[in-house]
Amino acid sequence: MxxxxxxxxxxxxxxxxxxxxxxxxxxxxxAPYTDGNQYVTLPAPNQRDSSSGKVEVVEVFSYGCIHCAEFSTYADELRKSLPKGVEFKLVPAPFNDAWVPFARAYYASKKLGLLEQTHDALFDAKFKQQYPINSMDEIADFYAHHGADRTEFLKIANSPEVNAQIKKDLALIQTWGVDGTPTIVVDGKYRSANVQSFKELSDLTKWLVQRELNAKR
Missing domain, CATH: 1.20.5 (Single alpha-helices involved in coiled-coils or other helix-helix interfaces)
Structure with missing residues (x-):
């Protein structure tokens, strides 16, 4: 017994x-994704773009990047699919002199309330229709065609406030270790890395977001 x-x-x-x-x-x-492969945990976490308290999804992008243009449809769907308590943001990457005008354009269009209607349209005009949109003057012409006052657009795009924002963005992007676009950073903690497709980048983002939401609960 x-x-x-x-x-x-x-x-x-x-x-x-x-x-x-x-x-x-x-x-x-x-886990369908591996830290150090499809994504990396940032060595200095909580380097966020805002202090809203929501889980933050940031796409680091440029209007000068054809891959960002190709990802834009996925990014739109991703933004719409994110659950409550999550915010989607864009940070334009001023990696080089050729991309700085596009960063200026992003903030000027945002200030003028034209971002929603011009974001995908600029990608389309530059890469699908192959309009010459590279210089600040060419970019201003594009926005004037979409309702902006050209003089006001250029004034905002070249303002001290935008200069300071671009400088701040570059410092944050460097802290995140971003060296290419499009790159996704989730809550200032995780950065996308070796993904094989735009769909995988979108799915990875959703998985990291859910992970953060679960951790906050």
Whole structure:
């Protein structure tokens, strides 16, 4: 009888150990993405673009980047699919002199209330219709065609406020370790890395967002 009870106790303990081991291993085994591969955990977390308190999804992009143009449809769908408590933001990457005018254009169009109607349209005009939209003057012509006062647009685009914002953006992007576009940064903690498709980038973002929401709960 004692031996039988001891056997049952040993079996129970073994079962508990196996269950515990499985429970510990399950999250990693089930995770579809790997830290250090498809994404990286940032060494200095909580470097956010805002202090809204919501989970923050930032797409680092440029109107001068054809891959950002190709990702724009996925980005639109991603933004619309994000759950409550999550905000989607754009940060234009001023990586080089050729891309700085596009960063200026982003902030000028935002200030003028033209961002929603021109964001995808600029990608379309530059890469699908292949209009020459590169210089600040060419960019201003594009926005004038979409309702902006050309003089006001250029004034805002070249203002000290926009200069300061671009400088701030570059410092933040460098802190995140972003060296290409499009790149997604989730809540100032995770940065997309080696993804194989735009769909994977979108799916990875949703997974990281859910991970952050779960952690906050």
């Amino acid at each position: 004692f031996q039988s009870a001891r056997f049952r106790l040993a079996t129970l303990l073994c079962g508990l150990l196996l269950t515990s081991a499985c429970s510990a291993a399950a999250p990693d085994a089930a």
